[in-house]
Amino acid sequence: MRIGLPRALIYYYYYPLWKCLFEQLGAEIVISDITSKELIQKGIKVTVPEICLPIKIFNGHVINLLSKDVDYIFVPRFVSIESKKWFCPKFLGLPELVSYTIDGAKEKILTLDINGKKEDTCEWSSYRPLCDILEIREKELKKAMAAAARSWQQFRQCCKEGLTIEEAEQVCNHGVSKEQILSERHSEITLGVLGYVYNIYDSFVSMDIIKKLRQMNVRVITFEMMDEKEISNRFGKKSKRLYWTFTDKVYGTAANLMRNPEVDGLIHVTAFGCGPDSIAGKLIELDSENYKKPFMTLRVDEHTGESHLLTRIEAFVDMIKRKKFAEQRGEPA
Numbered sequence: 426m427r428i429g430l431p432r433a434l435i436y437y438y439y440y441p442l443w444k445c446l447f448e449q450l451g452a453e454i455v456i457s458d459i460t461s462k463e464l465i466q467k468g469i470k471v472t473v474p475e476i477c478l479p480i481k482i483f484n485g486h487v488i489n490l491l492s493k494d495v496d497y498i499f500v501p502r503f504v505s506i507e508s509k510k511w512f513c514p515k516f517l518g519l520p521e522l523v524s525y526t527i528d529g530a531k532e533k534i535l536t537l538d539i540n541g542k543k544e545d546t547c548e549w550s551s552y553r554p555l556c557d558i559l560e561i562r563e564k565e566l567k568k569a570m571a572a573a574a575r576s577w578q579q580f581r582q583c584c585k586e587g588l589t590i591e592e593a594e595q596v597c598n599h600g601v602s603k604e605q606i607l608s609e610r611h612s613e614i615t616l617g618v619l620g621y622v623y624n625i626y627d628s629f630v631s632m633d634i635i636k637k638l639r640q641m642n643v644r645v646i647t648f649e650m651m652d653e654k655e656i657s658n659r660f661g662k663k664s665k666r667l668y669w670t671f672t673d674k675v676y677g678t679a680a681n682l683m684r685n686p687e688v689d690g691l692i693h694v695t696a697f698g699c700g701p702d703s704i705a706g707k708l709i710e711l712d713s714e715n716y717k718k719p720f721m722t723l724r725v726d727e728h729t730g731e732s733h734l735l736t737r738i739e740a741f742v743d744m745i746k747r748k749k750f751a752e753q754r755g756e757p758a
């Protein structure tokens with residue numbers, strides 16, 4: 426049995442879990458190709474124009490998988506993974522959105538509702554439907570879920586120690602040394618890069634922002650490098666909490682980094698057409714004024730050019746470095 430995983434949206438956060446789960450169940454994992462202009466164009470053609478860029482990209486990845494002879498394409502419906510917070514409505518309607526916009530997708534979609542209170546999603550009620558769909562025994566599924574949860578926790582631990590999602594995957598699945606990765610870093614300034622994993626880690630969307638910043642000797646902190654407690658520890662009990670799970674993580678990270686004197690500035694990477702980000706972005710901007718933390722928004726869409734993005738990043742980094750070095754020399758910034 427070949428199960429396709431679209432390399433988009435929450436894939437970047439849960440890939441190690443899904444890989445382990447389905448491989449334990451004896452399936453072969455097929456991942457869609459890396460995002461390209463052609464792949465996005467295919468997604469755009471079948472998607473309503475008003476929707477956000479990540480959903481257009483997701484559709485492009487589903488179309489890509491349909492050409493790879495897969496038995497199923499895994500499109501879970503993410504509803505909730507923690508108390509009193511929910512996923513953005515696009516996630517809630519994703520299986521239907523894909524089924525009814527892409528020819529031939531409906532018959533291949535393998536879906537289930539992730540609706541619980543555990544970040545690792547491994548609650549029996551969520552995954553139980555797989556027994557009927559894939560005709561597997563409960564015992565077999567429970568064993569695979571336990572292994573998948575362990576694998577994902579190991580991956581999360583690596584992220585919390587400062588590795589990017591790609592580096593953590595290399596350490597967990599390909600035996601690359603964590604110490605070696607960390608020892609190769611050099612940094613003059615520290616920036617928080619705020620945004621959803623599917624914007625930051627899709628190299629086509631963010632144009633490899635983390636790699637570019639590191640080449641400029643910038644230490645990068647993203648939300649998945651933070652501990653959950655750090656994220657909840659924001660401006661105080663009365664501080665604003667956002668309704669959407671990942672938007673709240675991004676905002677909580679911003680709020681936390683805002684108060685951290687080691688952090689020299691913040692960059693918010695957001696996709697055109699994102700409703701939740703229009704609120705989170707404004708709140709971060711207001712906080713950055715209060716805390717006098719340099720802040721920049723990078724809004725990307727399918728037409729964004731790499732040179733334009735790079736110029737803005739370079740100018741922002743240069744400004745922060747000049748300010749910091751002037752302060753270190755005791756000169757007015």
Ligand code: SF4
Binds near residue numbers: 699
């Ligand atoms: S959170 Fe924003 S970018 Fe993500 S799916 Fe929802 S609208 Fe799109």
